[in-house]
Amino acid sequence: MNHTEISVEFFPPQTPEGVEKLRATRAKLAELKPEFFSVTYGAGGSTPERTFAIVREIAAEGLSAAPHLSCIGSTRESIRAILDEYKAENIRRIVALRGDLPSGTGDAGEFRYANELVEFIRKETGDHFTLEVAAYPEWHPQARSPADDLAAFVKKVKAGANSAITQYFYNADAYFHFVDSVRKQGVDIPIVPGIMPISGFSKLARFSDACGAEIPRWMRRKFEGFGDDADSIKAFGLDVVTELCERLLAGGAPGLHFYCMNQAALTTEICKRLKIA
Numbered sequence: 043m044n045h046t047e048i049s050v051e052f053f054p055p056q057t058p059e060g061v062e063k064l065r066a067t068r069a070k071l072a073e074l075k076p077e078f079f080s081v082t083y084g085a086g087g088s089t090p091e092r093t094f095a096i097v098r099e100i101a102a103e104g105l106s107a108a109p110h111l112s113c114i115g116s117t118r119e120s121i122r123a124i125l126d127e128y129k130a131e132n133i134r135r136i137v138a139l140r141g142d143l144p145s146g147t148g149d150a151g152e153f154r155y156a157n158e159l160v161e162f163i164r165k166e167t168g169d170h171f172t173l174e175v176a177a178y179p180e181w182h183p184q185a186r187s188p189a190d191d192l193a194a195f196v197k198k199v200k201a202g203a204n205s206a207i208t209q210y211f212y213n214a215d216a217y218f219h220f221v222d223s224v225r226k227q228g229v230d231i232p233i234v235p236g237i238m239p240i241s242g243f244s245k246l247a248r249f250s251d252a253c254g255a256e257i258p259r260w261m262r263r264k265f266e267g268f269g270d271d272a273d274s275i276k277a278f279g280l281d282v283v284t285e286l287c288e289r290l291l292a293g294g295a296p297g298l299h300f301y302c303m304n305q306a307a308l309t310t311e312i313c314k315r316l317k318i319a
């Protein structure tokens with residue numbers, strides 16, 4: 043067994059059944075002893091209250107919980123109120139994001155970019171929170187250029203981020219290149235690769251197009267060739283994602299952050315293959 047640090051991301055379920063199922067998922071994944079479980083915020087129409095409810099449950103189980111917090115569309119006052127709640131619950135880690143406004147929503151609020159949120163949290167709460175920020179090895183889809191995106195990332199770090207979690211990707215070289223570029227800017231915080239296990243192909247392809255993560259052609263063609271054969275898709279997905287993790291860890295990645303999609307099986311199997319306790 044090795045001591046690779048992992049973390050796992052959940053989204054807040056929409057139904058009581060989903061919440062119950064997540065408890066079982068969490069119990070299973072807790073066996074992997076993740077450094078923390080993070081909980082998304084505001085994505086896919088979920089409400090801040092749902093994030094908070096799951097975060098509170100995780101903390102009550104004695105596990106480390108890291109709520110995501112996105113700032114677009116928010117006021118300083120509303121963010122301050124959320125920070126106060128998290129402080130009162132002794133939450134010590136936040137994933138600080140800009141987030142995306144739902145299309146058609148006009149008011150961008152008082153924050154424009156994640157670096158402003160990081161700066162605000164530091165100003166309001168000092169060193170209470172460990173702050174994680176997002177990183178994009180294949181570049182953020184709205185970035186004007188890689189150079190601008192890199193500069194924006196450095197700005198977030200200089201504002202007070204402790205660590206970064208990347209968007210998922212299937213091309214290890216993109217990660218290594220990103221880390222090299224960031225180090226050349228004098229940034230030395232850990233950049234933890236985000237890992238998306240593959241349970242199916244068509245949904246993943248749609249999602250990847252939207253968030254700017256590339257599924258390499260050779261993988262895409264293989265998946266397409268499997269048609270509806272779910273077992274082959276799963277087996278191939280497990281092989282490629284495990285190999286990706288091996289390459290990342292061998293190349294110096296400081297840990298792995300799993301986008302588990304509230305399911306335990308694939309993350310558990312990948313960690314088993316990687317011999318992560």
Ligand code: FAD
Nearest residue numbers: 082083085110139140141155156176182184185191194209
């Ligand atoms: P930023 O770092 O602000 O960057 C956004 C864009 O603006 C980039 O193109 C960047 O180059 C540019 N930019 C940044 N700063 C500046 C600046 N100062 N001046 C000019 N340009 C700038 N979304 C959710 O809604 N909820 C979640 O819980 C969630 N969790 C996530 C977790 C991770 C690990 C990741 C990688 C993404 C997550 N997202 C989530 C998605 C994220 O909110 C979107 O990708 C969003 O579009 C950007 O957020 P950000 O914090 O990276 O923004």
